[in-house]
Amino acid sequence: PYKDLSDRKGVVGYAIDLIGFEYKFEAAFWYVFRDTLIVDTLENARRLIGGLRMVTLEGEVIEKSGAMTGGSMGRNSGLSFAAAEKDKLFKIAEQLTEFESRRNTAIKKLDAVEGHIADIKREIHEFEKEISKKEMIFEEIGGRAERLTQLIEAKNNELEQIEGERAKLREEMEQVASRKVEVEGRSKELEAEIAVLDEKLSDSEVPELNKQADHIDEELRRLDGRIRDIEADLNALNLDHEYASKKIEDDRQLIKEMEEKKSTHRERVAEFKAKIAELEFNLGEKQRREKELTEELRDMQQKRALKQTEYNLAEKDFASVRSKLDDADKAMMVLEATLNALVDQTKDLKEELVRRGIEEVEDVPNYETVSTRIASIEKAMERLEPVNMRAIDEYDEVDGRVVDLKTRRAILFNEREQILSRIDQYETLKKDAFMETFHGINEPFKEIFHELSDGSGELVLDDNDEPFNGGLTLRAQPKEKTLQRLEAMSGGEKSLTALAFVFAIQQYRPAPFYAFDEIDMFLDGANADRVAQRVKKAKGKAQFIVVSLRKPMIEAAERTIGVAMQENNITSITGVKLR
Incomplete structure (x- = not known):
């Protein structure tokens, strides 16, 4: 019912969207908030004046007409501590950011839970609608049963009338059958005289009786067909009655099952709500664990990146060495092939010498021998081509x-x-x-x-x-x-436990000085005196600066500085040395 302004600067959202309430009270909340818009500052609200009622985070109210009321403005004091206040503002801003993030997370979780509950409610609503439909069908079947009962009674009455008419027709049929027998007997007696008496019989009652008999036979066949139709209708009505009774019984059983399912779904809704609460608790634990695992994963990823870089460099060096080793293997194969060729050539030359009966001598061979050997060597070299002449150097x-x-x-x-x-x-x-x-x-x-x-x-x-x-x-x-x-x-027990832990660390490894801000605020008089004596006891190893309003702590101090606010926001400071 209102326009989307979430993309405008400084807009937090509509007030009705920022609160949680039950759905049944939506009309009441809408009546109260309507189109009230929440804006972070008054400056951003001025840009949107007109048509909307706005409220800033400081409490200023801007009406649709432009009138502004409420809010608060800070006063400038005579003495300010700008740096401290600025740090406080930064801390508050960080806390606001953290709370906003937690709020958004909670809203998302709430939306998921509400969505789940809405699905369950929608499922329950669907079951209730189905049960209502079944109840309507059951009522309709009950009405149909009454109508079928009336229809059966009407058909039974009609059947009784038909049975009466059928009895009368049977009597007539019997009479007609007896008359037919008589007529057939007489017709047999008169067959011999038919030829002679054709002209005389033209004016007699026999043709008329034959017509009546044919008409009666036709009427009997029609009544028999009607009786069969009525019996078929009765059978159909009986079947409808049985089907309706069975359907009624089935619907009753279905309604019973739906009631059981309805109670079961209600139990499941309660279980789901309990489970939702448990899941929310587990979700918080898992989110905390997720943060821890994220930090561990980040460290492991950095270590893995370093190891991967070292591995890539080593793998690159290994690939280079492997490539050179393969080249050396190829060169070695070529040299081995050359050696084998030379061995074969030497063997052939020795066989040739033996075959020719020439003895091996150490003298210089003649021209033909040298030419033959050169030719054979050239052929062997051609078989070995191409040859890498730097194979030995590369192998080295x-x-x-x-x-x-x-x-x-x-x-x-x-x-x-x-x-x-x-x-x-x-x-x-x-x-x-x-x-x-x-x-x-x-x-x-x-x-x-x-x-x-x-x-x-x-x-x-x-x-x-x-x-x-x-x-x-x-x-x-x-x-x-x-x-x-x-x-x-x-609160006091927590303070004592925390102070005991701090003093234990101070005793093990003392720091030059310690600053305590109202550490005795939640303590009673006896415990405040014990803490003051402990500080006094530990002063030999470190200097303690304590902000306190309690008498035991002030009495235990070596020097006391009093700070008070006077008129016109003027701070007065006094100091007393205690002996």
Whole structure:
């Protein structure tokens, strides 16, 4: 019913879209909010004046006419702390952003849950509609049964009338049959006289009787056909009655099943609501776990990228060496082929010498012998073409490269073993340092917690053997109280537990100074005095700056600075040295 302005600057949304309510109260909420638009600032609201009622986040109300009411404006004080206020504003802005993100997430989850509930309601509505249809069909079948009963009674009455008429027709048929027998007997007696009496009989009653008999026979056939039709109608009506009865029974059974399904769906709706609550809880846990896994995955992806880069470089070098090795293998094959050819040629020459009876001598051969040998060598060389003349040099280069790569591989393997050994050493050192710190903080925590609360407390690891695989639990049991979770403690107990942990860390590894802001605000007088004495006890290792309004803390301080607000927003500062 209103236009979409979500793309306009500063528009948060319509008020009716930003609140949750049950669907049945929609008319009431629409009457209250109507087209009220929520805008972040008054400046952005001025750009949209006209036709809409707007409210800013500061509370200013801009009517459709342009009139502005309400809101609040900050006052400029005489003395301001701009930097501190700016930091606070930044923190508030970050918190607003975080809350807005959480709100959007909650709205999305709520929309999903409402969508699921709407689907279930729609399914229930469909079942109710189907049940209503079945009930209407059942009522219609009941009405049809009454009409069929009336129709059957009418047909039965008509059948009784037909039976009466049929009885009368049977009597007439019997009479006609007897008369027919008489006539047939008489016709047999008169057959001999037919030829003579044809002219005389032309004026007699016999032809008329024959016509009447034919008419009666035709009427009997018609009545027999009518009786068969009526019996067929009765059979059809009986079948309809049986079908209607069966249909009524089936519909009753179906209505019963629908009622059972309806109750079952109601139970399922309740189960779905419980399951929705459980899923929302699990969703929060899974989102928290997802953030942790995202951080771990990001670190693993960076490590994987580095390893992949190293692997690609090594693979590239290996491919280059492999290619050169293949070329060297080919050159070796060519040389082996040349060697085999020369061996064959030598063998042929020796056989030729033996065949010709020439003895091998060390003397210089004649011209023909040399020419023959040169020709045979040229033929052998032609068979070996093309020949890589640099095969031996390339083989030497590849062999040198292989030796170099094997050396480098051995160096990398040794470096890898050294790195893994160092990683193990670092893990051991990390674990030892952690356990040393853990025990160094745990022991003071036990003492300080007992000093502050007269109770017992300690730090517990989920996995003592592998502390980085689990978490750390802080167990605290104040005096005369049961062991309980930190969330179940009161405000004062939480403050004492947190302060005991801070003082334990300070005792293990002190910092130059500490700034505490009203740490005794939730404590009673006795506990506030204990905290003040603890601060006073720890002052030898560090300087403490404490903001407090409690008497025990002020009395335990070496120097007190008082800050008060006077008239006209003027701050007055006083200092007193306590002995």
